[in-house]
Amino acid sequence: MAITPLMPVYPRCEVRPVRGEGVWLIGEGGERYLDFASGIAVNLLGHSHPHLIGAIQRQAETLMHVSNLYGSPQGESLAQRLVDLTFADTVFFTNSGAEAVECAIKTARRYHHAAGNPHKNKLITFSNAFHGRTMATISATDQVKLRDGFAPLLEGFEVVAFDDLDAALAAIDENTAGFLLEPVQGEGGIRPASQEFMAGLRKACDEHDLMLVLDEVQCGVARTGSLYAYEQYGIEPDILATAKGIGGGFPLGACLATEKAASGMVIGTHGSTYGGNPLAMAAGNAVLDVVSTPEFLAQVRETGQRLRAALEQMIPNHDGLFESVRGMGLMLGIKMKTDSRAFVGYLRTRGILTVAAGDNVVRVLPPLIIDDNDIRAFVDGLSAASADYEVPAEAA
Numbered sequence: 001m002a003i004t005p006l007m008p009v010y011p012r013c014e015v016r017p018v019r020g021e022g023v024w025l026i027g028e029g030g031e032r033y034l035d036f037a038s039g040i041a042v043n044l045l046g047h048s049h050p051h052l053i054g055a056i057q058r059q060a061e062t063l064m065h066v067s068n069l070y071g072s073p074q075g076e077s078l079a080q081r082l083v084d085l086t087f088a089d090t091v092f093f094t095n096s097g098a099e100a101v102e103c104a105i106k107t108a109r110r111y112h113h114a115a116g117n118p119h120k121n122k123l124i125t126f127s128n129a130f131h132g133r134t135m136a137t138i139s140a141t142d143q144v145k146l147r148d149g150f151a152p153l154l155e156g157f158e159v160v161a162f163d164d165l166d167a168a169l170a171a172i173d174e175n176t177a178g179f180l181l182e183p184v185q186g187e188g189g190i191r192p193a194s195q196e197f198m199a200g201l202r203k204a205c206d207e208h209d210l211m212l213v214l215d216e217v218q219c220g221v222a223r224t225g226s227l228y229a230y231e232q233y234g235i236e237p238d239i240l241a242t243a244k245g246i247g248g249g250f251p252l253g254a255c256l257a258t259e260k261a262a263s264g265m266v267i268g269t270h271g272s273t274y275g276g277n278p279l280a281m282a283a284g285n286a287v288l289d290v291v292s293t294p295e296f297l298a299q300v301r302e303t304g305q306r307l308r309a310a311l312e313q314m315i316p317n318h319d320g321l322f323e324s325v326r327g328m329g330l331m332l333g334i335k336m337k338t339d340s341r342a343f344v345g346y347l348r349t350r351g352i353l354t355v356a357a358g359d360n361v362v363r364v365l366p367p368l369i370i371d372d373n374d375i376r377a378f379v380d381g382l383s384a385a386s387a388d389y390e391v392p393a394e395a396a
């Protein structure tokens with residue numbers, strides 16, 4: 001048998017971390033990596049953060065899991081905090097981002113069902129989106145590499161160009177349930193939606209009684225410098241999916257909704273065995289303790305500006321490689337003139353971890369706790385690596 005015990009769906013690389021300390025990952029042989037990937041926007045507090053470890057340890061010793069058939073003081077507390085901090089009136093906890101998006105899709109459809117309009121079941125989604133790997137979430141994107149070979153896909157999604165308001169409005173018909181989008185596309189290449197686009201979608205939703213569903217699985221939880229990215233657009237969604245950073249490394253996601261949007265989600269309509277168990281709630285509460293304060297959010301914005309300025313100063317020195325820097329807060333992308341995947345692989349050999357994204361972008365997603373020394377180490381390392389990098393023939 002040639003297949004590996006781990007199903008070979010990932011091109012696993014030579015980095016084999018066994019330990020983490022703050023912004024550093026340590027490999028099997030003791031090699032150190034500067035982690036500006038954060039497990040793809042997950043480890044907001046870096047590795048081995050004492051507050052997160054303590055909360056998980058205490059809860060693990062006390063009570064790890066009970067069924068959602070019982071009352072949940074831990075879940076009520078985290079849900080109440082999210083309600084107080086956001087547009088939402090109610091929260092459903094999940095174990096992953098894709099499940100949070102699934103719940104968001106179901107909530108949008110149920111809203112129209114409960115309102116007596118079951119035909120309004122089609123979500124307008126956007127090109128190059130990434131919403132996860134379940135059947136519904138791959139049906140909600142036009143990315144061939146996510147969909148190929150998994151037919152039949154689910155009905156009820158229509159994909160139009162991202163950030164094209166006219167195309168989005170033209171796609172509305174009598175069966176439209178709403179829009180599903182990432183305010184800042186992550187996997188698609190760190191593309192923030194424009195202000196006009198977000199405001200235009202909100203206005204259309206108000207006029208046509210549609211659901212504005214945001215997928216903030218990657219850009220949410222303080223990553224962009226506000227607790228959720230929508231705040232910076234001056235609009236509010238009806239439904240929002242969040243995950244990745246919210247557990248700081250513990251698997252946790254959530255679907256947030258207004259009371260109106262959740263009007264169809266009554267007893268028996270949805271569920272999850274693990275979703276929101278006491279251990280996950282302890283992790284989520286510990287992360288929010290740190291990242292939801294105004295001081296922490298201001299620090300993310302300032303750190304993001306300094307990192308961005310340092311990158312923008314560096315890239316003209318390597319103008320054969322880099323084009324521009326884009327993004328918000330500490331969700332940054334460096335647009336390359338060559339294959340970003342090959343360059344991200346080369347950076348790994350220099351002890352620097354980043355993530356490749358679509359459109360030849362290098363995703364820069366450090367833990368939110370980085371300081372000026374970390375920024376200097378990253379930008380200096382990136383600059384030295386860029387000077388030595390020879391673009392492979394197939395990546396030119």
Ligand SMILES: *Cc1c(COP(=O)(O)O)cnc(C)c1O
Binds near residue numbers: 130132182
């Ligand atoms: C990662 C991601 C998902 C899927 O999250 P999983 O936890 O991998 O299921 C969904 N949407 C966006 C925007 C993401 O970045």
